[in-house]
Amino acid sequence: DAGITQSPRHKVTETGTPVTLRCHQTENHRYMYWYRQDPGHGLRLIHYSYGVKDTDKGEVSDGYSVSRSKTEDFLLTLESATSSQTSVYFCAISGLYGYTFGSGTRLTVV
Amino acid sequence: TQLLEQSPQFLSIQEGENLTVYCNSSSVFSSLQWYRQEPGEGPVLLVTVVTGGEVKKLKRLTFQFGDARKDSSLHITAAQPGDTGLYLCASKGISGGSNYKLTFGKGTLLTVNP
Numbered sequence: 001d002a003g004i005t006q007s008p009r010h011k012v013t014e015t016g017t018p019v020t021l022r023c024h025q026t027e028n029h030r031y032m033y034w035y036r037q038d039p040g041h042g043l044r045l046i047h048y049s050y051g052v053k054d055t056d057k058g059e060v061s062d063g064y065s066v067s068r069s070k071t072e073d074f075l076l077t078l079e080s081a082t083s084s085q086t087s088v089y090f091c092a093i094s095g096l097y098g099y100t101f102g103s104g105t106r107l108t109v110v
Numbered sequence: 111t112q113l114l115e116q117s118p119q120f121l122s123i124q125e126g127e128n129l130t131v132y133c134n135s136s137s138v139f140s141s142l143q144w145y146r147q148e149p150g151e152g153p154v155l156l157v158t159v160v161t162g163g164e165v166k167k168l169k170r171l172t173f174q175f176g177d178a179r180k181d182s183s184l185h186i187t188a189a190q191p192g193d194t195g196l197y198l199c200a201s202k203g204i205s206g207g208s209n210y211k212l213t214f215g216k217g218t219l220l221t222v223n224p
Contacts, residue, residue, distance in 0.1 A: 031210055042216035043153075043198070050210065058211070090152050098143050099200075099212060101152025 003027060006091050006102035013109055019078040021105050023091030025071075031094035032074040034058075034066065036087040037104075043090065049074055081109045113137065114199055114215035122221040126188055131218040133199030134181045140202055142182045143212070144173060147196040156184075189222045196220075 003026035013019050023032060034046040035058075045058030047066040055066050063085060067075045078085055086109045092099040115134045123129055133142065141160045145153035157166050159175035159182060166173045170193075172185040186193055196219050200212045 033211075035214075040216070043214040045211055045213075048211060092152070094210060097158050098145075098155035099153075100155070103150070104152055 004091060004093055004100055004102045006089075006105050008105060009103065010106045011108070013081050013107070015082060015109055016080050019081050019107065021076045021089055021091075021107070023074045023076070023102060025074075025093050027093065027095075028071055029093040029095060030071075032068065033092040033094070033099070034064075034074070034076045035090045035092065036060065037090060038087050046076065046089075078107075081107075083109050085109050113213055114201060116197075116199055116215035116218050118218060119216070120219050120221075122223065123189055125190060125222055125224050127222075128185070128187050129189055129220070130183055130185045131197055131220070132181065132183050133215055135201070137180070139175075139179045139182070142175060142179075143200045144182070144184055145198040145200060147198060147217070148194075153196075153198055186220075189220075191222045191224050194220060194222050 005024050007022045031050055033048040035043045036046055037043050044060045046060055046064050047055055047058055049055045049068045052068055052071055065077045089105045091102040117132050141158055143158045144156045146156055147153040157173045159173055162177045162179045164175040170187045174183045196217045198214050198217045200214045202212055
């Protein structure tokens, strides 16, 4: 299986603070994705990357930014966290037959 | 507007029963993937179907892709408690956007009681 890890696994932060989530892969895949998963909404794409320094917006990108300075790392930043960004965040990489997901980061904004 | 509709939303059955869950769209799928997600983990790919009318089997799981490529079903025979999880269907390019972005349905939450 492709190696993909997310950190941290859990985080509690205060409203208005910046937060960065990290996704690391060991498989040299070109495409990487950030999704959020919420009850009643399912998985929704936030941002994705198609190469180093090449990123694009998904359907729920407002309030989020991303960076990819190396093939293996894809960072998701909440510039000023809000309670509506409380969610479970998943990173994924795109392989030949489908996506491989990380184990997720549970983020709570209080 | 939900582009991929899954039904039922929730399903609770006894061990040994059979079940079918569905994934439908008004648009034609280029391909369709099924994932299973267990609590506290990310989704795991089960199968990809590409050709209309295609049937794939994975042990007790049978996946069908509709002839018109607008619907798919997942049938589980003799369900076991280990089958418990959220079953998600997903497709690329369904919204008319990039073929490299997956769009997911909201899923069917299956509980198999011993």
